[in-house]
Amino acid sequence: MIPLKSKKDLDMLKESGKILALVMHKVEKIVRPGITTSDIDRLSEKLILKSQAVAAFKGYKGYPATACVSVNDEVVHGIPGPRVIEEGDIVSIDLGVNYKGYFSDMAVTLPAGKIDTAKKKLIEVTKKSLELAIKKAYAGNKLSDISQSIQSYVEAYGFQVVRQFVGHGIGTALHEEPEVPNFFKNGVSPVLKSGMVLAIEPMINMGDWECMLLNNGWTAVTRDGRPSAHFEHTVAVTDNGPLILTR
Ligand code: MF3
Numbered sequence: 001m002i003p004l005k006s007k008k009d010l011d012m013l014k015e016s017g018k019i020l021a022l023v024m025h026k027v028e029k030i031v032r033p034g035i036t037t038s039d040i041d042r043l044s045e046k047l048i049l050k051s052q053a054v055a056a057f058k059g060y061k062g063y064p065a066t067a068c069v070s071v072n073d074e075v076v077h078g079i080p081g082p083r084v085i086e087e088g089d090i091v092s093i094d095l096g097v098n099y100k101g102y103f104s105d106m107a108v109t110l111p112a113g114k115i116d117t118a119k120k121k122l123i124e125v126t127k128k129s130l131e132l133a134i135k136k137a138y139a140g141n142k143l144s145d146i147s148q149s150i151q152s153y154v155e156a157y158g159f160q161v162v163r164q165f166v167g168h169g170i171g172t173a174l175h176e177e178p179e180v181p182n183f184f185k186n187g188v189s190p191v192l193k194s195g196m197v198l199a200i201e202p203m204i205n206m207g208d209w210e211c212m213l214l215n216n217g218w219t220a221v222t223r224d225g226r227p228s229a230h231f232e233h234t235v236a237v238t239d240n241g242p243l244i245l246t247r
């Protein structure tokens with residue numbers, strides 16, 4: 001069952017999303033060569049708590065930090081630590097907020113200093129694939145319209161869609177039904193309805209889509225060692241079309 005949100009739920013989710021977007025935009029500003037991935041985590045935590053909200057990832061299935069910070073070949077769930085960000089790195093920051101029981105989820109990938117043109121293209125295409133996918137989040141469309149939009153767009157650039165991780169419904173829990181794959185999946189796909197809220201999150205590899213898990217039990221990296229990018233918004237399907245809650 002895919003939960004449909006009431007007007008009150010949506011109002012609360014808007015608040016949650018607004019807090020998260022503001023936190024993310026402040027955190028984005030500190031990303032540069034020389035900072036550590038824990039610097040990103042510490043600032044994220046401080047700003048979330050200051051907003052009367054709680055970090056949604058910390059403690060989730062034992063996840064040890066506020067932010068996921070995934071650098072270069074790290075796809076998702078990079079655990080913040082002493083790693084120093086270097087010129088030319090690309091840095092994905094994924095944050096989740098729980099505001100009074102209402103969850104929002106957002107990710108961006110940023111360049112550290114000057115990056116090469118291939119990485120620039122990967123970021124640009126991944127970001128654009130999310131924007132195009134959000135435009136498919138209309139009542140009456142199928143969920144697979146979102147998936148197919150992402151896959152066909154990124155593959156046209158020679159990039160590949162990660163299969164091991166997918167987007168998800170979100171609301172009064174971080175992960176709700178349905179799964180939101182970024183690739184075509186055989187089988188029936190749910191019809192989107194007004195009141196559904198989705199975390200749409202393309203994870204796109206420059207090379208092969210296959211990933212492996214590091215020994216820390218969390219961090220996924222690309223098998224071929226090439227870079228990966230990740231963008232995510234929490235989006236409501238409404239009578240007036242898609243509404244980005246983490247804008
Ligand atoms: N945005 C990711 C997701 O929806 C981040 C989850 S990190 C975790 O799965 F620690 F909470 F698992």
Ligand code: CO
Binds near residue numbers: 105106167168201
């Ligand atoms: Co998510």
